[in-house]
Amino acid sequence: MCLKTSEPKTVRQPNSDSSTSLSSQLLKSVSEGKTKMVDSTHSKHVRETKYDTLLFLLPILMVKFTPILPVYMTGIARMLSAHLILTVHYLLCDKDNYKNKLTQKQLKREKDDYLVGIVLHMYAQILLQLIFPGMFFTDNSMIAKCAVWTFWTHVGVVEPLYYFAHRWLHIPEHMKAMHGFHHLSIHTLPSTSLVQNFQEHFVYIATFGPAFLLPFFLGGAQHWAVIGAYLVLFDIINAFGHMNIRVRHPIFTNKWSPMRYLFYTPEFHLGHHAYFRANYGLFMPLWDFMLGTHREYIKPDPKLLPADQQDFVFIGHNGGLGHVLSCPEFSVYNVYEKYRRTFLPLQAEFMFMHAVNCVCRLFVKSYTVSRYCIGGSKIGRIACVLKTPVDYIYPSRYAAVNKEIVDLIKNNNAKYGTRYFGLGNLNKMKQLNDGGKTIVDMVKADPELQGKNIRIWTGDTMTTASVYNQIAEIPNLKSIFFIGANGKIGQTVCELLAKNRPDMKITVFSSWENMQHPNITYTTDLTELLKHQVCVAGKIVPGHKYAKAFAKAREQNMTNHCRFIMDYTVPFIDIDVKKYGVPEIQHIPIGLLRVNSKSFLRGHFDICMSHDQDHIYPCHAGCIMNSHEERETDEVGDVIPVEVEKMWQRALNYGFQNRIIDYRTLSNSEHKKHC
Numbered sequence: 072m073c074l075k076t077s078e079p080k081t082v083r084q085p086n087s088d089s090s091t092s093l094s095s096q097l098l099k100s101v102s103e104g105k106t107k108m109v110d111s112t113h114s115k116h117v118r119e120t121k122y123d124t125l126l127f128l129l130p131i132l133m134v135k136f137t138p139i140l141p142v143y144m145t146g147i148a149r150m151l152s153a154h155l156i157l158t159v160h161y162l163l164c165d166k167d168n169y170k171n172k173l174t175q176k177q178l179k180r181e182k183d184d185y186l187v188g189i190v191l192h193m194y195a196q197i198l199l200q201l202i203f204p205g206m207f208f209t210d211n212s213m214i215a216k217c218a219v220w221t222f223w224t225h226v227g228v229v230e231p232l233y234y235f236a237h238r239w240l241h242i243p244e245h246m247k248a249m250h251g252f253h254h255l256s257i258h259t260l261p262s263t264s265l266v267q268n269f270q271e272h273f274v275y276i277a278t279f280g281p282a283f284l285l286p287f288f289l290g291g292a293q294h295w296a297v298i299g300a301y302l303v304l305f306d307i308i309n310a311f312g313h314m315n316i317r318v319r320h321p322i323f324t325n326k327w328s329p330m331r332y333l334f335y336t337p338e339f340h341l342g343h344h345a346y347f348r349a350n351y352g353l354f355m356p357l358w359d360f361m362l363g364t365h366r367e368y369i370k371p372d373p374k375l376l377p378a379d380q381q382d383f384v385f386i387g388h389n390g391g392l393g394h395v396l397s398c399p400e401f402s403v404y405n406v407y408e409k410y411r412r413t414f415l416p417l418q419a420e421f422m423f424m425h426a427v428n429c430v431c432r433l434f435v436k437s438y439t440v441s442r443y444c445i446g447g448s449k450i451g452r453i454a455c456v457l458k459t460p461v462d463y464i465y466p467s468r469y470a471a472v473n474k475e476i477v478d479l480i481k482n483n484n485a486k487y488g489t490r491y492f493g494l495g496n497l498n499k500m501k502q503l504n505d506g507g508k509t510i511v512d513m514v515k516a517d518p519e520l521q522g523k524n525i526r527i528w529t530g531d532t533m534t535t536a537s538v539y540n541q542i543a544e545i546p547n548l549k550s551i552f553f554i555g556a557n558g559k560i561g562q563t564v565c566e567l568l569a570k571n572r573p574d575m576k577i578t579v580f581s582s583w584e585n586m587q588h589p590n591i592t593y594t595t596d597l598t599e600l601l602k603h604q605v606c607v608a609g610k611i612v613p614g615h616k617y618a619k620a621f622a623k624a625r626e627q628n629m630t631n632h633c634r635f636i637m638d639y640t641v642p643f644i645d646i647d648v649k650k651y652g653v654p655e656i657q658h659i660p661i662g663l664l665r666v667n668s669k670s671f672l673r674g675h676f677d678i679c680m681s682h683d684q685d686h687i688y689p690c691h692a693g694c695i696m697n698s699h700e701e702r703e704t705d706e707v708g709d710v711i712p713v714e715v716e717k718m719w720q721r722a723l724n725y726g727f728q729n730r731i732i733d734y735r736t737l738s739n740s741e742h743k744k745h746c
């Protein structure tokens with residue numbers, strides 16, 4: 072075991088992005104053979120999570136044999152504290168730090184595993200309660216004494232024991248078998264502290280056990296409240312050590328300050344995650360100082376643009392309960408999850424959200440999502456008006472929505488001088504404000520905003536470009552079925568296809584025949600989608616309507632030629648193709664761009680949108696491009712077809728890219744037809 076390192080004791084990292092510099096430094100040291108790389112099998116490890124709730128509830132069965140309330144109070148308090156710390160960390164550290172990105176992969180791993188240790192400890196507590204009831208249920212008057220005993224056992228026994236256990240875990244075989252899983256997170260989150268390999272939790276139960284056992288065996292008493300409080304406090308301090316922040320008060324850094332040796336800072340443990348073979352200690356760096364394994368780590372200063380800089384605001388709104396469930400304030404783990412549905416019908420979810428919204432509006436009128444950096448010099452941010460889908464259903468509410476959008480523009484202009492605004496999702500709906508035209512008029516008429524050169528963009532040109540190119544690039548496609556072709560985007564896509572692809576027939580699902588072209592026909596029968604290999608959906612059709620169409624087609628013995636339902640509605644709500652008996656159809660979201668340039672767009676422009684990391688809705692991307700180029704004209708109303716291809720070429724230059732879709736099932740179905 073190599074313990075001493077030949078590198079200088081203090082290593083300062085260059086002032087660059089922490090995420091890239093750290094990983095590249097780690098990779099560099101791995102390639103130089105300085106550090107043992109984490110076993111690759113860990114990254115493939117996926118734990119089965121569907122029985123988690125059951126495992127959490129199982130201890131209830133022991134209610135006849137031992138009190139379960141202390142077990143659940145401790146378990147639930149630990150879970151709540153973990154989530155609370157994550158939220159606070161997000162709000163204070165991650166939200167506006169565009170250089171410190173939450174990654175989808177890490178969030179998924181931590182979400183799957185943060186509960187394991189907590190639930191395992193509940194089982195250990197049940198077992199110990201059965202064997203040594205006295206260890207938990209001493210008289211309440213003993214609590215203070217038990218707490219003092221536990222504190223000193225932690226300092227005197229657990230800390231050194233952990234130091235050596237941790238060094239033992241860093242032996243390459245143990246690293247490979249267990250501890251490497253924890254070290255998969257180089258840029259730690261508070262909850263990284265809870266994420267350990269399954270077997271490793273038993274090492275920790277043995278290591279931390281003395282904190283409970285010794286006060287009982289040597290001091291004669293222990294109490295469940297002390298054990299619970301110890302575990303919660305332990306989690307909080309452990310989470311603090313995994314926070315990606317700088318705590319550089321002299322009390323922790325001055326070499327004459329005892330606190331430097333007695334209590335760690337996040338940088339101490341971040342150093343452990345960066346160097347692997349240093350800073351093994353738990354909460355007290357003392358043992359590393361004494362045994363020569365301490366190594367100074369200084370987290371690079373992210374050097375962010377000023378907190379009050381805000382060049383562009385994309386105005387969103389609430390998207391229903393499913394939207395709230397992926398808000399980082401609610402759970403950071405869910406920010407890259409798909410739009411979450413509950414068992415309630417969508418309408419009921421919307422009504423519920425509306426009621427919640429009415430209460431929230433007593434306190435706030437809008438809320439902001441994290442900021443991001445455009446082209447290294449501009450700051451963009453999503454801000455949402457506190458309006459729910461219900462507000463966009465009833466025309467009687469439209470005037471209020473438009474007023475609120477203009478108020479948001481006014482406030483942001485007054486506070487930050489922001490001049491560029493994008494309208495997200497329903498905020499540019501034709502019925503609401505004629506695709507943003509009304510907003511432009513209201514801004515012009517507003518005495519406060521006159522002369523402020525406010526620009527309003529819908530980004531619809533870019534969405535049209537994305538959808539059109541996605542369809543036009545499908546090889547050998549001769550026909551499509553189009554749902555929602557009468558919308559601004561659908562109509563322009565159809566016009567462009569009719570003009571540029573004379574070989575392609577379009578069947579539009581609508582009773583309103585507003586486009587006259589030999590290639591465009593209309594139908595009101597949804598079953599006809601099965602006659603086309605590709606169906607494009609630009610309007611939410613409830614799942615049960617699809618189900619009805621598929622059932623009807625089955626009755627009529629229709630052959631299903633459909634292989635793709637390509638859907639650009641927002642939010643994308645999955646159609647359960649298996650349940651509806653059409654597993655050969657893939658329902659996939661389009662109208663979604665991959666961001667390839669890490670230097671053009673940085674930060675959390677992608678969270679809480681029900682799509683994957685580093686993806687963005689084209690309208691949002693179009694507005695971002697406009698603000699980067701300082702476009703001084705509005706983009707509202709109908710989409711101008713000649714602008715679409717120009718916009719697309721610009722988008723490609725910025726490194727945006729449509730989804731790569733495997734179209735092999737299309738050629739297969741053609742093949743089958745021929746057979």
Ligand SMILES: [Zn+2]
Pocket residue numbers: 237241250254343
């Ligand atoms: Zn370690």
Ligand SMILES: [Zn+2]
Pocket residue numbers: 253263264313340344
């Ligand atoms: Zn750690």
